[in-house]
Amino acid sequence: MHKILIIEDEAAIRRVLVKILSEENDSYQVFxxxxxxxxxxxxKKEDFDLVLCDIKMPKMDGVEVLEASKxxxxxxxxxxxxxxxxxDTAVNTMRLGAFDYISKPPDLNRLLNTTRIALDSKELVxxxxxxxxxxxxxxxxxxxxxxxMQIKEMIEKVAPTEARVLITGANGTGKEIxxxxxxxxSERSKGAMIEVNCAxxxxxxxxxxxxxxxxGSFTGASKDRAGKFEAANNGTIFLDEIGDMxxxxxxxxxxxxxxxxxxxxxxxxxxxxxxRVIAATNKDLxxxxxxxxxxxxxxxxxxxxxxNVPPLNERREDIxxxxxxxxxxxxxxxxxxxxxxxxxxxxxxQDYDWTGNIRELRNVVERLIILSNKEVNxxxxxxxxxx
Numbered sequence: 001m002h003k004i005l006i007i008e009d010e011a012a013i014r015r016v017l018v019k020i021l022s023e024e025n026d027s028y029q030v031f032x033x034x035x036x037x038x039x040x041x042x043x044k045k046e047d048f049d050l051v052l053c054d055i056k057m058p059k060m061d062g063v064e065v066l067e068a069s070k071x072x073x074x075x076x077x078x079x080x081x082x083x084x085x086x087x088d089t090a091v092n093t094m095r096l097g098a099f100d101y102i103s104k105p106p107d108l109n110r111l112l113n114t115t116r117i118a119l120d121s122k123e124l125v126x127x128x129x130x131x132x133x134x135x136x137x138x139x140x141x142x143x144x145x146x147x148x149m150q151i152k153e154m155i156e157k158v159a160p161t162e163a164r165v166l167i168t169g170a171n172g173t174g175k176e177i178x179x180x181x182x183x184x185x186s187e188r189s190k191g192a193m194i195e196v197n198c199a200x201x202x203x204x205x206x207x208x209x210x211x212x213x214x215x216g217s218f219t220g221a222s223k224d225r226a227g228k229f230e231a232a233n234n235g236t237i238f239l240d241e242i243g244d245m246x247x248x249x250x251x252x253x254x255x256x257x258x259x260x261x262x263x264x265x266x267x268x269x270x271x272x273x274x275x276r277v278i279a280a281t282n283k284d285l286x287x288x289x290x291x292x293x294x295x296x297x298x299x300x301x302x303x304x305x306x307x308n309v310p311p312l313n314e315r316r317e318d319i320x321x322x323x324x325x326x327x328x329x330x331x332x333x334x335x336x337x338x339x340x341x342x343x344x345x346x347x348x349x350q351d352y353d354w355t356g357n358i359r360e361l362r363n364v365v366e367r368l369i370i371l372s373n374k375e376v377n378x379x380x381x382x383x384x385x386x387x
Contacts, residue, residue, distance in 0.1 A: 002030050002049045003047065003050075004050045004051075004052065005031045005033060005039075005042055006018065006033070006052045007051065007053040007057070007065060008034070008053075008057075008081060009034055010054070011102065013106075015163070016105075016106065017106065018032065020112070021115065021322055028115075031048070035057050035059045035060065036053075037059045037060045039053065039065055040060065040068050043072055043259050044072060047072075049114060049119055051069065053065050053078070053079070053081060054080075054081045055083070055086040057083050062081075062093070063092075065078075066093055066097065066098055068330075071353050072287070074097075078097070078099055081102055082101050083103075083104045087103070099118050100114050102114060135185070135379045138177070139177045139184070141174070141178070142318065142322050143315060143322070144317070144318065145317045148308045148318060151309065153180055153267055155181050156185070158305050159181070159185035159305075161187060162276055163304045164278070164301065165307070166280070166285075166302045166305070166307070167278065167279070167308075168280070168306065168308045169280075169311070170332045170357060171282050171356070171359070172312075172356050172358055173312070177284075178280075179193075179195075179240075183235075183236040183276075187274055188234065188236050191232075191235025191236070192231060192234075192236075193237075194228045196228050196240065196247045197240045197241060198239055198243075199240075199242045200242035203246040204244055209227060210228050210229055210252070211227040211262045212226045212264040214265065214266035215266075216266065224264070229275055230262070230271060233273050236276045237275050237278070238278045238280070240279075240280045241281060242280065243285055243288055243293075244283075245284035250298050254297060254298045256273065256370050257301045257302075260272060260273055286299075288289070297379065299351075310352040312359055312361060313352070316351075319350045319361065323346060323361075326362050326366070327365060327369065330365065330369050331369070334370070336369075339376055341376045342376065342378065345376050345377050345378050345381045349361070349364070350382060366383075368381065
């Protein structure tokens with residue numbers, strides 16, 4: 001059911017609008033307000049999917065309603081209703097965030113089309129908000145240890161800038177989470193974040209994956225294809241395990257960083273890009289440079305800001321928080337009641353040698369929750385958390 005609010009001081013106009021919308025679709029639930037003040041009060045109390053608002057009204061005019069509504073519930077699309085003399089004002093309301101405007105007397109087709117489009121846009125906004133929230137929850141950073149607080153403080157400072165970041169740390173420490181936080185807290189958060197696992201792509205395909213290719217440029221290139229850099233335009237590209245990238249691909253990445261342009265495999269045409277690069281590695285890149293496996297000039301381009309994510313064994317005080325976090329998530333995923341961990345069980349897990357870091361801890365917590373009874377105790381840990 002779509003809830004639509006009509007704010008209009010002329011009763012005859014309100015009746016026409018209510019009749020048209022109610023007869024058009026039985027999923028439209030139409031509400032009425034006779035002036036701007038009562039309309040704003042209704043907006044505060046109800047979750048409307050669309051507001052149709054007159055411009056000239058007593059007590060509070062349509063422009064004031066629009067501005068107030070955008071502060072209260074900015075996601076609601078507002079369509080302004082304008083008389084002939086209000087047309088310039090109606091156009092100006094578009095700059096203030098109005099979705100559209102309809103002239104009086106309302107044209108039937110224009111009204112219904114605008115209503116449908118506005119309702120569709122509201123659903124898209126809600127869905128995008130839901131997906132962003134889901135992404136944020138997935139990449140939540142858990143920990144209050146000094147090292148984690150330092151990383152969070154660094155992210156707050158660095159994320160709003162355009163500085164390139166190199167994230168280092170062992171496998172399973174959470175480098176990907178740091179990268180997502182950098183993107184979500186940046187000015188590019190509305191753009192895409194494209195992830196590339198350089199270690200998972202064969203060396204002969206990495207250039208095509210990153211930069212795209214032209215049809216016929218190699219066997220299997222049956223059509224033109226855009227690469228990850230193009231997909232990340234105006235957003236962020238996350239090059240995970242960049243230490244595994246081939247030297248030829250490194251040279252092209254270096255050019256992209258220096259000139260802000262790329263060329264597809266098999267093409268001489270340049271494509272301009274606007275991409276922020278965040279890279280991560282579990283390797284010692286300075287050692288890789290000494291051995292001739294990584295370009296020193298690329299390293300210095302990438303490592304403007306260095307963030308090292310410590311192994312779990314160096315921040316054991318975060319383990320109780322991580323256990324609680326994983327327990328909640330796993331209970332939701334399995335559709336079960338969250339199982340508590342006894343203090344002794346938590347202490348044993350804090351003393352455990354976490355060679356697999358957070359990834360290993362998550363797996364052990366899930367195993368213990370599935371195999372234990374109502375509470376996870378020290379005996380469960382002895383049985384199920386052994387290496």
